[in-house]
Amino acid sequence: MTTTCAASFCSNSRYLAKKHNIDIIFHKFPSEPVLLRKWILFCKQEDKWTPSKNHILCSSHFVKDDYQLINSPSKENKKTFKKLKPVGKPLLSV
Numbered sequence: 001m002t003t004t005c006a007a008s009f010c011s012n013s014r015y016l017a018k019k020h021n022i023d024i025i026f027h028k029f030p031s032e033p034v035l036l037r038k039w040i041l042f043c044k045q046e047d048k049w050t051p052s053k054n055h056i057l058c059s060s061h062f063v064k065d066d067y068q069l070i071n072s073p074s075k076e077n078k079k080t081f082k083k084l085k086p087v088g089k090p091l092l093s094v
């Protein structure tokens with residue numbers, strides 16, 4: 001299981017986020033081919049690199065507008081959480 005952001009220039013990981021209590025979330029790569037291509041280009045990995053289903057990209061590469069707020073389906077837990085819109089593509093670099 002990969003726990004580090006797939007962008008070659010980014011070192012965010014689930015471990016660091018948890019350890020330092022950083023407010024970032026991680027996203028799986030999209031299955032839609034055009035969008036997937038944009039995510040792959042963004043990662044600046046070596047040629048022909050393709051993400052596996054375990055690869056993730058962290059939320060620091062997305063802007064606020066890429067997210068929609070979702071109400072938690074749980075009645076006990078009234079939290080809202082951020083969900084990446086289906087068209088969300090990474091724009092920002094660290």
Ligand SMILES: [Zn+2]
Pocket residue numbers: 005006007010011012057058059060061
């Ligand atoms: Zn990242």
